[in-house]
Amino acid sequence: MQNVVHAACPHDCPDACGVLITVEDGRATKIQGDPAHPVTRGFLCAKVAKYLDRVYSPERVLYPMRRVGEKGPTRPDEAARPPQVFQRISWDEALDEIVRRFRGISRQFGSEAILPFSYGGTLGALNGSSMDRRFFHRLGASQLERTICSMAGEEGLKSVIGMKWGTEPEQFSHSRYIIAWAANIHGNNVHLWPFIEEARRKGAKLVVIDPYRTRTAACADWYLPINPGTDAALALGMMHVIIGEGLYDSDYVSRYTVGFAQLRDKVQEYPPERVAQWTGISAADTIKLAREYATTRPAVIRVNYGVQRSERGGMAMRAITMLPCITGSWKEVGGGLQLSTSGAFGLNRAALDRPDLMTKALGRPARVVNMVKLGKALNTLENPPIKALFAYNSNPAAVCPNHNEVIRGLRRPDLFTVVHEQFFTDTTDYADMVLPATTFFEHKDLQTAYGHYYLQMSHPAIAPLGECRSNVEVFRGLAERMEFEEECFRESVDQMMDAALSAENPWLAGIDRARLEREGHVRLNFENPLSRDSSQFSVPGSQANFFLPFAKGEFPTASGKAELYNQSLKLQGLDPVVEFTPPNESRHGEQAKAFPLELLARKADNFLNSSFSNVPAVQGMEEVGLLEINQLDARKRGIGDGDTVRVFNGRGDMLLKARVDGTVQPGVVCARLYWAKLSEQGRNVNVLTSEKLTDLGNSATFYSVLVEVELPKPPS
Numbered sequence: 001m002q003n004v005v006h007a008a009c010p011h012d013c014p015d016a017c018g019v020l021i022t023v024e025d026g027r028a029t030k031i032q033g034d035p036a037h038p039v040t041r042g043f044l045c046a047k048v049a050k051y052l053d054r055v056y057s058p059e060r061v062l063y064p065m066r067r068v069g070e071k072g073p074t075r076p077d078e079a080a081r082p083p084q085v086f087q088r089i090s091w092d093e094a095l096d097e098i099v100r101r102f103r104g105i106s107r108q109f110g111s112e113a114i115l116p117f118s119y120g121g122t123l124g125a126l127n128g129s130s131m132d133r134r135f136f137h138r139l140g141a142s143q144l145e146r147t148i149c150s151m152a153g154e155e156g157l158k159s160v161i162g163m164k165w166g167t168e169p170e171q172f173s174h175s176r177y178i179i180a181w182a183a184n185i186h187g188n189n190v191h192l193w194p195f196i197e198e199a200r201r202k203g204a205k206l207v208v209i210d211p212y213r214t215r216t217a218a219c220a221d222w223y224l225p226i227n228p229g230t231d232a233a234l235a236l237g238m239m240h241v242i243i244g245e246g247l248y249d250s251d252y253v254s255r256y257t258v259g260f261a262q263l264r265d266k267v268q269e270y271p272p273e274r275v276a277q278w279t280g281i282s283a284a285d286t287i288k289l290a291r292e293y294a295t296t297r298p299a300v301i302r303v304n305y306g307v308q309r310s311e312r313g314g315m316a317m318r319a320i321t322m323l324p325c326i327t328g329s330w331k332e333v334g335g336g337l338q339l340s341t342s343g344a345f346g347l348n349r350a351a352l353d354r355p356d357l358m359t360k361a362l363g364r365p366a367r368v369v370n371m372v373k374l375g376k377a378l379n380t381l382e383n384p385p386i387k388a389l390f391a392y393n394s395n396p397a398a399v400c401p402n403h404n405e406v407i408r409g410l411r412r413p414d415l416f417t418v419v420h421e422q423f424f425t426d427t428t429d430y431a432d433m434v435l436p437a438t439t440f441f442e443h444k445d446l447q448t449a450y451g452h453y454y455l456q457m458s459h460p461a462i463a464p465l466g467e468c469r470s471n472v473e474v475f476r477g478l479a480e481r482m483e484f485e486e487e488c489f490r491e492s493v494d495q496m497m498d499a500a501l502s503a504e505n506p507w508l509a510g511i512d513r514a515r516l517e518r519e520g521h522v523r524l525n526f527e528n529p530l531s532r533d534s535s536q537f538s539v540p541g542s543q544a545n546f547f548l549p550f551a552k553g554e555f556p557t558a559s560g561k562a563e564l565y566n567q568s569l570k571l572q573g574l575d576p577v578v579e580f581t582p583p584n585e586s587r588h589g590e591q592a593k594a595f596p597l598e599l600l601a602r603k604a605d606n607f608l609n610s611s612f613s614n615v616p617a618v619q620g621m622e623e624v625g626l627l628e629i630n631q632l633d634a635r636k637r638g639i640g641d642g643d644t645v646r647v648f649n650g651r652g653d654m655l656l657k658a659r660v661d662g663t664v665q666p667g668v669v670c671a672r673l674y675w676a677k678l679s680e681q682g683r684n685v686n687v688l689t690s691e692k693l694t695d696l697g698n699s700a701t702f703y704s705v706l707v708e709v710e711l712p713k714p715p716s
């Protein structure tokens, strides 16, 4: 028997593709993009196109396992072959042991000695966050501050426009001027590309601002390699020109913004000549960019999270967000800006996560531990120390900064570590117990997106492999054994979806589970007359309805306007307007004397953070172990293309292969993320990154890292 099942890709990617899975006699035999999805339009990225290899990999975790060997690194497929490292146990044994250990730890140290650790393994609305949160809230475990990815950008964006809303991807085909600002579109957001190509066929210009010559930069009309961490300076320089030359939309500014006078004063300090010293972009180019951006209509900015992984990433995002607010390009179809669209979905998160259960356990909110500082937390936290770590939806031993510190913590013999996973990752190398997790082929979920406005139903295509269980079912099982009596622990997946959709969000009106099950994907209901009346706009001669969130202002901020002056920033001790200071860990800082090169510890185009880096079919598409370096910097150090080099700073070192091919400017080097155990040394680029947090949002600073590079000394 053959049937085709509608699913949605839940990986941490803005595109949230509509997926069709063909199933024959209970086995998935084909995966393809759903051609009916209006944004992702029937194609998948190269890595998910190979997903059958991932689902049916012989290296999947299929049964609960208890450690029998020492904690420590294994070769990539070693742990998958019991009983060398792990011994198979039953689910009953596994859950009983976890509950026994959690109870013991809670009694001795208090429940906050238990730390959940999760991030973007699946962004499914339920399996990403629901039963797990209920469980840990009710348990009184420490709360994890989940800011490793996007919070600096989110805070910077919201400090101006109030919500994570942005230009629909469909509108990019109507743009005449497109800036990809720290946006690796071919690598990380490939479904936007056809819309950009459509616009270019009609004459649009594509500008890329990125210190790394991505594939997107290589095919841009104009590529501006910017020095890392200097975007706020560029945006301020652009505003200096736009305001100074009267190219802003004075009507839009006066109706819908606050603080323009203060901004006008502020940008005086950033003439293009001064800005050029930081950005490496000439004054003439800054002027040209500002003029073209302000006068070519409609103009849109696709800004992505690369801009906010630097020490002052929040301010950088704030500065960039001001641009469409002063040019008024929010008024136009194909104008505005997109960082994220996720704020529009507005599911009933409180019903899913039940933060109220924390009070039941502790009588107060539990303490908060920042995930970026996992290493520090494991090694130094007191009152209570962390005695148990439960990792799921994440591979912290690969993705967290300051890897050496993280590993030192994970090695602690007194730390009880449980990892719920699909594969034997870098993190399972330190697990006392590994639990088998389903993939999206094997469980049902509701899928939002952060790069478009379609909500989707993801149906399970096949039965769970082996004894795999979804996140929802694992935490349901644990809650039952803990004898948590609340009804919410017995809710079915369908009941949880209904609760999620029960939010008071006018854009969810008319969207219920039955409809999603029938239609697969549904666009948010921007037509609802109860929602903001200005949110609709029709182009003369076009049938399409477009979502223009700020065409008539109505910014969801404290003042109801775009906040070019923001009082709450002032209360945090930050510039309430906007400012630029170069990152400490950059060529302008003290440490540059010892470590003169700025490292971009980037993602790989064909992996997804550390995911997929273990799948052979995907490995073939991506060369690992490279250090990209400019010819000038290589020559200075006697390094040739293909040489093994040692990359180091005060936190760690690793051997990589030099690649001198013009992807980076002098002063900048680049290495990519993958499983640490794929390298001979068992290290990845995070041995070099730091736990330092951003100016806003307590985010990670993966792109503010200084290193030095040398030819390794011959053994003496």
Ligand SMILES: Nc1nc2c(c(=O)[nH]1)N[C@H]1C(S)=C(S)[C@@H](COP(=O)(O)OP(=O)(O)OC[C@H]3O[C@@H](n4cnc5c(=O)[nH]c(N)nc54)[C@H](O)[C@@H]3O)O[C@H]1N2
Pocket: 012, 013, 014, 120, 149, 150, 181, 182, 183, 184, 185, 187, 188, 189, 209, 210, 211, 212, 214, 226, 227, 228, 229, 230, 231, 304, 305, 306, 307, 309, 310, 600, 602, 603, 604, 605, 606, 607, 608, 609, 610, 703
């Ligand atoms: N193929 C693939 N797709 C992915 C991911 C992946 O690992 N691989 N990861 C997913 C995740 S978790 C996320 S959060 C999104 C993120 O996707 P993006 O937001 O696109 O994030 P990054 O890849 O971190 O950075 C984007 C670009 O910013 C550039 N950049 C770095 N520093 C600076 C700077 O200071 N200024 C400027 N202007 N540019 C800078 C980088 O070189 C990079 O090309 O992508 C998702 N999609």
Ligand SMILES: Nc1nc2c(c(=O)[nH]1)N[C@H]1C(S)=C(S)[C@@H](COP(=O)(O)OP(=O)(O)OC[C@H]3O[C@@H](n4cnc5c(=O)[nH]c(N)nc54)[C@H](O)[C@@H]3O)O[C@H]1N2
Pocket: 012, 118, 119, 120, 121, 122, 127, 148, 149, 150, 391, 392, 393, 394, 395, 396, 398, 399, 400, 401, 420, 421, 422, 423, 425, 437, 438, 439, 470, 471, 601, 602, 603, 608, 609, 610, 611, 673, 685, 686, 689, 702
């Ligand atoms: N150097 C450097 N480090 C980075 C970044 C960078 O650009 N450079 N990017 C950062 C960013 S933006 C992010 S978002 C983080 C991402 O950090 P993570 O969210 O940890 O990302 P992944 O490496 O994809 O690991 C996710 C893991 O979840 C597992 N998984 C998938 N689905 C499920 C499921 O349903 N249940 C369970 N239990 N497990 C599942 C996968 O097998 C995978 O091992 O990494 C950060 N780290």
Ligand code: SF4
Pocket: 009, 010, 011, 013, 014, 015, 016, 017, 044, 045, 046, 048, 049, 190, 191, 608
């Ligand atoms: S990873 Fe992104 S581009 Fe690839 S299938 Fe999933 S949602 Fe689509």
Ligand SMILES: [Mo]
Pocket: 012, 120, 148, 149, 150
């Ligand atoms: Mo991310």
